[in-house]
Amino acid sequence: MSRTGWVLAGGLTVVAAVALLSLPASGRTSVSLLISGGTVVTMDGAGGGAGTVIPDGAVAIDGQLIVAVGPTADVEAMYVGRERIDATGQVIMPGLINTHTHAPMVLFRGLADDLALMDWLNQYIFPAEKATVSAEFVRVGTRLAVLEMIESGTTAYADMYYFEEEIAATTKAAGMRGVLGQTIIQFPVPDAATPEEGLARAEAFLKEWADDDLIVPAVAPHAPYTLSPDTLKATRALANRYDAPLLIHLAETRDEVGIIAKDHGTSPALFLDSLGLWSGKSLAAHAVWVDEVDMAMLAARGVGLSHNPESNMKLASGTAPVLGWMAHGIRAGLGTDGAASNNDLDMFEAMRVAALLHKHASGDPRAMPARDVLTLATRGGAEAMGLADRIGSLEVGKEADVITVSMSSARQTPLFDPLSHLVYVTRGDDVRNTIVQGRVLMRDRRVITMDRIAVIEAAKGMSERVRSAVAGQGAQ
Ligand SMILES: [Zn+2]
Structure with missing residues (x-):
C-alpha cells in the first residue's frame, strides 16, 4: 500500500472507516515505528494456544510500547510510523x-x-x-x-x-x-x-x-x-x-x-x-x-x-x-x-x-x-522469568520486543500454517528484523547496535587463548 494511496485502498474495515471520520485527513497519530503487511502471530493466549493470528497485520509501536495490533488497513488508518518496516511475506511475532x-x-x-x-x-x-x-x-x-x-x-x-x-x-x-x-x-x-x-x-x-x-x-x-x-x-x-x-x-x-x-x-x-x-x-x-x-x-x-x-x-x-x-x-x-x-x-x-x-x-x-x-x-x-507483564506477546501496553521472520525460502514453500513453519522448518537466519523495547537492533539482517566484523574478529582472537590453554593441559 503506498503512502499516498492508502485512503483509496480496498479492504478498509468499518472500524478503520470510523477512525478516519474522527480524524482529519492528515491527522493519523504519529508513532515511532510501524511494522505492517505481515502475518501477526500475537501469542496473546487467546483460544488456549498461540493466540490471535492476523493475516496481513500490523503492529504500531510508540517509544518502548506497543500501541496497536490489528489488520494493516485498520492500524495504518490510525497511525503513521516515523520509521517503517514492510513485513510482506514475513511473520511478525514476539521476540x-x-x-x-x-x-x-x-x-x-x-x-x-x-x-x-x-x-x-x-x-x-x-x-x-x-x-x-x-x-x-x-x-x-x-x-x-x-x-x-x-x-x-x-x-x-x-x-x-x-x-x-x-x-x-x-x-x-x-x-x-x-x-x-x-x-x-x-x-x-x-x-x-x-x-x-x-x-x-x-x-x-x-x-x-x-x-x-x-x-x-x-x-x-x-x-x-x-x-x-x-x-x-x-x-x-x-x-x-x-x-x-x-x-x-x-x-x-x-x-x-x-x-x-x-x-x-x-x-x-x-x-x-x-x-x-x-x-x-x-x-x-x-x-x-x-x-x-x-x-x-x-x-x-x-x-x-x-x-x-x-x-x-x-x-x-x-x-x-x-x-x-x-x-x-x-x-x-x-x-x-x-x-x-x-x-x-x-x-x-x-x-x-x-x-x-x-x-x-x-x-x-x-x-x-x-x-x-x-x-x-x-x-x-x-x-x-517473571516478566510476563512486560513481554512475551504482542499486545497493546506491552513493551515492544518484536521480530519479523521471512517465510519465503524454498524450505518454507508452500506455506499453509505459519505456526507449523516457525517450529518445523524455520532457522534463526530467517529472522529479518529484531526489535527490543521499540528500538530496531537488526534491520533487514544488518545488526545496527554492534560492529559485526569487529565482534567476530575479537572472538577469533580470544579462541587462540582457549586453544593454548587446553593444549597446555595435554588434552589435545
Ligand atoms: Zn547451564
Missing part, C-alpha cells in the same frame, strides 16, 4: 526468550564434543575456564553471543556466569534484554576465591543494576551439589533483600540425584525447598529428574523452569518431563544452555528439537504441538 544460557561460553563452542560429561568438564571446560576466563574474555564472548542472539531473533535471555557485570554492560549496550545472574559457587572461580566473595560481588551487581529498564540483575547459585546448605540459604536471603530473582541449575543429571540422596536423603528439588530456596522469585534450569511430588511442590512455590532439550540430549542427561510440568501448571520456558553443550544459541532449533524430543520420548506424535513449543519460547519464557 524469542532464551531462559537459560551462559553467554560467554560461545567461546568454547566446538572445543570438545562427544565426550562423557566428566571428561568434557575436567579435561576441557574447567582447564579452559581456569586459564582464560577474565573480565575481557567475558566481554568478548558476550558480544559474540548477543550478536548471535539478535541475528537469530532472541530478544531476552537469562544468564548465569562469572563477571556478570560485564555481561550486563554488553547486553545493555547492544540494546538487548536480560535477567542476568552473578554465579556463586563453593570453590574458587575466576571472579571469586570464596563463596563469600561471590556473594559480595553479587550484592554489588544487584545494587549497580537496580531499576534498569532492560537488565534485571539476579543471584545465581550454581547448583544444589556445588554449594553448601549455608551458602545456598545466603543466596536466597541476598536475592530477597533486593527483591531479585534467583537462578539455579536443578536436577540436571541422575548423578546429581544420587549425590543429593546420599548427602541429604531427598530429591534435589525437595532438598532446596527444605532450605527455603524457593521462597522468592526463582528460575531453575533443566529439572530433568523431578517426580510428581517435586513438580507439585515447584508448581505450588511458583518456580519457573527452563527446558533445554539440546543440551540434555547432547550430554545424555535424560528427557525432562515437560508434559508433566505443563500438567502441573508450572511456569515453563525454553532455553539453549551454553553453546559449549548445544552448540549454538538458535531458539528456532531449540523449538524444533523440543517438539521432536517429546513426541519421540512419549511415543505420542500429538505431544508438544507447534503452538505449545511457541508458547514455551515466548509467553511461557516471560512467565518463567
Whole structure:
C-alpha cells in the first residue's frame, strides 16, 4: 500500500472507516515505528494456544510500547510510523526468550564434543575456564553471543556466569534484554576465591543494576551439589533483600540425584525447598529428574523452569518431563544452555528439537504441538522469568520486543500454517528484523547496535587463548 494511496485502498474495515471520520485527513497519530503487511502471530493466549493470528497485520509501536495490533488497513488508518518496516511475506511475532544460557561460553563452542560429561568438564571446560576466563574474555564472548542472539531473533535471555557485570554492560549496550545472574559457587572461580566473595560481588551487581529498564540483575547459585546448605540459604536471603530473582541449575543429571540422596536423603528439588530456596522469585534450569511430588511442590512455590532439550540430549542427561510440568501448571520456558553443550544459541532449533524430543520420548506424535513449543519460547519464557507483564506477546501496553521472520525460502514453500513453519522448518537466519523495547537492533539482517566484523574478529582472537590453554593441559 503506498503512502499516498492508502485512503483509496480496498479492504478498509468499518472500524478503520470510523477512525478516519474522527480524524482529519492528515491527522493519523504519529508513532515511532510501524511494522505492517505481515502475518501477526500475537501469542496473546487467546483460544488456549498461540493466540490471535492476523493475516496481513500490523503492529504500531510508540517509544518502548506497543500501541496497536490489528489488520494493516485498520492500524495504518490510525497511525503513521516515523520509521517503517514492510513485513510482506514475513511473520511478525514476539521476540524469542532464551531462559537459560551462559553467554560467554560461545567461546568454547566446538572445543570438545562427544565426550562423557566428566571428561568434557575436567579435561576441557574447567582447564579452559581456569586459564582464560577474565573480565575481557567475558566481554568478548558476550558480544559474540548477543550478536548471535539478535541475528537469530532472541530478544531476552537469562544468564548465569562469572563477571556478570560485564555481561550486563554488553547486553545493555547492544540494546538487548536480560535477567542476568552473578554465579556463586563453593570453590574458587575466576571472579571469586570464596563463596563469600561471590556473594559480595553479587550484592554489588544487584545494587549497580537496580531499576534498569532492560537488565534485571539476579543471584545465581550454581547448583544444589556445588554449594553448601549455608551458602545456598545466603543466596536466597541476598536475592530477597533486593527483591531479585534467583537462578539455579536443578536436577540436571541422575548423578546429581544420587549425590543429593546420599548427602541429604531427598530429591534435589525437595532438598532446596527444605532450605527455603524457593521462597522468592526463582528460575531453575533443566529439572530433568523431578517426580510428581517435586513438580507439585515447584508448581505450588511458583518456580519457573527452563527446558533445554539440546543440551540434555547432547550430554545424555535424560528427557525432562515437560508434559508433566505443563500438567502441573508450572511456569515453563525454553532455553539453549551454553553453546559449549548445544552448540549454538538458535531458539528456532531449540523449538524444533523440543517438539521432536517429546513426541519421540512419549511415543505420542500429538505431544508438544507447534503452538505449545511457541508458547514455551515466548509467553511461557516471560512467565518463567517473571516478566510476563512486560513481554512475551504482542499486545497493546506491552513493551515492544518484536521480530519479523521471512517465510519465503524454498524450505518454507508452500506455506499453509505459519505456526507449523516457525517450529518445523524455520532457522534463526530467517529472522529479518529484531526489535527490543521499540528500538530496531537488526534491520533487514544488518545488526545496527554492534560492529559485526569487529565482534567476530575479537572472538577469533580470544579462541587462540582457549586453544593454548587446553593444549597446555595435554588434552589435545
Ligand atoms: Zn547451564
